Amino acid sequence: MSPTAFKQWRKSLNYSQKDAADALGLKRRAIQYYEKGERDGEPVEIPKAVRLACYALAEGCHDYSGPAESPKEKD
Numbered sequence: 075m076s077p078t079a080f081k082q083w084r085k086s087l088n089y090s091q092k093d094a095a096d097a098l099g100l101k102r103r104a105i106q107y108y109e110k111g112e113r114d115g116e117p118v119e120i121p122k123a124v125r126l127a128c129y130a131l132a133e134g135c136h137d138y139s140g141p142a143e144s145p146k147e148k149d
Contacts, residue, residue, distance in 0.1 A: 075125045077111035083128050084109075097136075098127050 075083075084094045084105070091109075095102040107113045108120050130138070 075120045075128065077109050077120075080120055080128070081109045083132060087131065097131055098124060100124070 084091070087094075089097065091102050091105045094100075095105045098105075107118045108124070110118070112118055130136075
C-alpha cells in the first residue's frame with residue numbers, strides 16, 4: 075500500500091487522522107508517517123497487519139473474535 079493509497083483509504087471512510095489512528099490502534103503520528111511515506115528522511119513501509127486492518131475496516135469489519143464455532147459432530 076502506497077502512502078497515496080493509504081491516504082485515499084482514510085478519506086474514503088471520512089476518517090480524520092485521529093479517527094484512523096483510533097480505528098487501527100495507532101498513534102496519530104504513525105498515520106502521518108504512513109501518509110508521508112517517510113520518517114526523518116527514511117522510508118516508512120506500512121506493515122502488513124495495518125494494510126489488512128485497513129481492508130477489514132473498509133469492508134465494514136470493526137472487530138473480530140475468531141471463527142464461529144461449529145456444532146460438535148455426534149458419533
